[in-house]
Amino acid sequence: MEIIKAQNVNFYYGSFHALKNISMDIEEKSVVAFIGPSGCGKSTFLRLFNRMNDLIPKTRLEGQILINGQNIYGKNVQVDQLRKEVGMVFQRPNPFPKSIYENVAYGLKVNGIKDPNVIEERVVESLKGAALWEEVKDKLKKSAYALSGGQQQRLCIARAMAVSPQILLMDEPASALDPISTSKIEELIRELKKQVTIVIVTHNMQQASRVSDRTAFFYMGEMVEYGRTKDIFTNPEKEATQNYITGRFG
């Protein structure tokens, strides 16, 4: 069953037509990778799923984006509530200038959870879920900045997961990490898929092929091809997709 449904989505930055008539369904508890050259619109499209583009002036959206059947750009939608359901992890780890524990507990507190026992339980659960617990269990009060880049990114994932989102958006989550940290993030994506739907933007073709169930290729604001990752990487239907993934683009 689809959890995200985009219908005839057009998006403009001022007069620039950034996304052109995109429709796609994303299945619940699947991993979907968005690939394409820089400036093709994949991150713009991703950010529509939790209304991050609302913060950019002079933008305009046409079409609909439904999550669990509800138009997330509808009048009654609470954006803070939407972002609780649709978490996000960015290219560069962005922990808060707080302790490791407080980073994960923050979202819970903001969402009105006051019972320290509940908070502690959820913090531990989230850190374990983000495959970080063993590395930080003895230094929870230390600053998050003391962690390595890869650990910080997993902390950000733990922070996002602490509020039990249904969807996790990842915008190049491993592009600033070394191969070992990248591999940990990829393993984590496979694990998290059991709980959440993941949409990931990546420039790393192998990462897309390793972690995702379906892949969408974007070019100049259009979604050129969307299909099973296995098919996209062995036998794409469109020549443009083939040229891009084999490195012969342009």
Add this chain to the structure above:
Amino acid sequence: MVKFIESELEQLNKEIDEMWILVYSQLENTREAVLTSNKGLAQQVIVREKRVNAFELKIDSDVEDLIALYSPVAIDLRFVLAMFKINTDLERLGDFAEGIARYVVNKEDSIPLDADLLKELQLEKMFDEVLSMLSTAREALRQENIDLTAQVFEKDNILDELNHNSTAILTEYAKNNTDQIPQCFGLSSIFRKLERAGDHITNIAEEIVFYFNAKILKHNHKALMDDMIS
């Protein structure tokens, strides 16, 4: 600017083509050696078989490097996988050529085989069809012409029929020429090897189609030909 992987793929393509030419020449010389009972030429085929084996190992190693270093995908991956399998099939064809050449070398005399028998068996035609299949498959790859692969599948049926007929002919001949029974066994073995060679060339054609169309057509030639006709 040419991508690194493109020059590697081109190099693999060249190597497979060289292997192809070498194996073709092995089968061609074997044909000549059998039909003229030329032991010298047969010996040459046996010696050159080592080159075929060495070439196969070299190509295997290059494919391994290419996959490890360049992670080919999509059409590049299909090309590499197809070449890897074609390489194995070509090596098997080399083995058949050597096996037949050994028959010529080990034959007790240099007296040519019974010309009437060979004519009835259509041994020359059998060899020619194998060589033609191999050459057509090579052209199919070089010209990227999928229609040529259909010709390969059709010719394989001819080989099957010639091989099938040979059994009855050789049985009858052996009954009437008991002193020639060893020769009949030898000829029967040659037919079987050539029929198997046809199967390997059919595999090669399948790999070419897989590369072109990403259609896996194991055991499904008819559907392919119907597809191409429609």
